Amino acid sequence: MAGDFEDCWAEPSGKFRKESEGGGDWPAVGDWVSVEFQAGQTNALIQHVLPRRSRFVRKVAGKQIAEQVIVANIDVALIVAALDGDFNVRRIERYLAQCWESGARPAVVLNKADGCAEAKELAAEVAGIAMGSPVFLVSAKSGEGLEALEASLRKGQTIVLLGSSGVGKSTLVNRLLQEERQSTHEVRESDSRGRHTTTSRELFLLPSGAMIIDTPGLRELQLWNAADGVAQTFTDVDELAAQCRFTDCQHQNEPGCSVQTAITTGVLDADRLESWRKLQREQEFLLRKMDPGIGAIQKKRIKISMRQVRQKYQGRDKGKN
Numbered sequence: 078m079a080g081d082f083e084d085c086w087a088e089p090s091g092k093f094r095k096e097s098e099g100g101g102d103w104p105a106v107g108d109w110v111s112v113e114f115q116a117g118q119t120n121a122l123i124q125h126v127l128p129r130r131s132r133f134v135r136k137v138a139g140k141q142i143a144e145q146v147i148v149a150n151i152d153v154a155l156i157v158a159a160l161d162g163d164f165n166v167r168r169i170e171r172y173l174a175q176c177w178e179s180g181a182r183p184a185v186v187l188n189k190a191d192g193c194a195e196a197k198e199l200a201a202e203v204a205g206i207a208m209g210s211p212v213f214l215v216s217a218k219s220g221e222g223l224e225a226l227e228a229s230l231r232k233g234q235t236i237v238l239l240g241s242s243g244v245g246k247s248t249l250v251n252r253l254l255q256e257e258r259q260s261t262h263e264v265r266e267s268d269s270r271g272r273h274t275t276t277s278r279e280l281f282l283l284p285s286g287a288m289i290i291d292t293p294g295l296r297e298l299q300l301w302n303a304a305d306g307v308a309q310t311f312t313d314v315d316e317l318a319a320q321c322r323f324t325d326c327q328h329q330n331e332p333g334c335s336v337q338t339a340i341t342t343g344v345l346d347a348d349r350l351e352s353w354r355k356l357q358r359e360q361e362f363l364l365r366k367m368d369p370g371i372g373a374i375q376k377k378r379i380k381i382s383m384r385q386v387r388q389k390y391q392g393r394d395k396g397k398n
């Protein structure tokens with residue numbers, strides 16, 4: 078935790094633990110919290126997590142239906158992908174959807190341009206699915222393309238690096254910091270997969286005055302409550318669908334289907350349509366599994382606790398986790 082005083086460790090208070098149901102309530106990297114210092118204690122006690130202006134979440138890995146906040150209060154989320162054997166446009170779409178949902182602005186960083194003969198073509202393909210978000214083609218190894226990326230990071234902004242293990246997030250952080258602060262590890266030769274070298278989330282101050290958070294590579298990104306994010310990621314498909322003859326068109330083989338026509342004429346990639354379907358199915362599945370009552374109770378509880386925060390802690394002992 079950092080603040081006006083000095084950096085120190087903080088842990089959730091007993092009361093916070095009792096009231097929190099874990100998951101989305103739990104303090105995450107980037108959170109602002111109100112804390113209490115107790116005489117004779119070195120650790121501060123976290124009383125409340127202040128409202129977040131953005132939050133990147135995912136469904137917790139495995140079968141459990143719960144959310145996990147990866148990082149909070151982010152301005153820009155850099156989705157890092159490597160142009161190697163593990164490159165996958167559909168995975169980038171998945172990250173984009175959750176980013177749009179998060180409230181942070183997404184940008185795509187295509188790393189390892191040095192080792193890829195068709196880097197420019199792939200960057201063009203990604204630009205085609207990024208729906209206006211910037212796409213940076215870089216090599217953290219050679220430094221190629223980093224100037225443009227750095228120029229986009231502004232003083233005071235909080236930036237997070239997201240992406241699979243081994244794509245070069247920590248290598249990028251070291252480059253931007255101009256020193257070897259984060260350990261990095263070679264990827265497996267057989268499939269270019271990383272070895273989960275970074276194990277905790279950490280925030281660094283860049284020379285430009287921007288703050289950057291390195292994160293451990295996610296094994297899987299299952300979307301959480303991202304229906305709007307999915308819609309924003311696939312505005313092109315939505316626009317086509319709006320022109321279908323039947324309003325309930327399933328875009329299979331109905332007459333007058335603009336989506337299928339776009340696939341035939343090469344305007345839309347069939348894989349992108351499949352990706353859209355898959356992400357929508359995931360959202361529907363989640364909604365069915367979630368108890369609607371839980372959402373309402375949670376909202377009410379957050380409202381009450383925020384009122385308490387404002388009353389009790391305004392202007393006092395604020396720190397950044």
Ligand SMILES: Nc1nc2c(ncn2[C@@H]2O[C@H](COP(=O)(O)OP(=O)(O)OP(=O)(O)O)[C@@H](O)[C@H]2O)c(=O)[nH]1
Nearest residue numbers: 217218243245246247248261262263273274275294
């Ligand atoms: N050729 C090439 N290799 C790179 C580049 N950037 C990173 N690497 C290599 O890719 C490997 C993985 O890099 P890391 O920075 O550890 O990857 P990471 O995304 O932080 O991985 P996790 O911490 O496991 O999530 C290292 O061996 C890096 O040297 C690049 O631009 N080009």
Ligand SMILES: [Mg+2]
Nearest residue numbers: 246247274275
């Ligand atoms: Mg790393």
Ligand SMILES: [Zn+2]
Nearest residue numbers: 321326328334
């Ligand atoms: Zn249709």
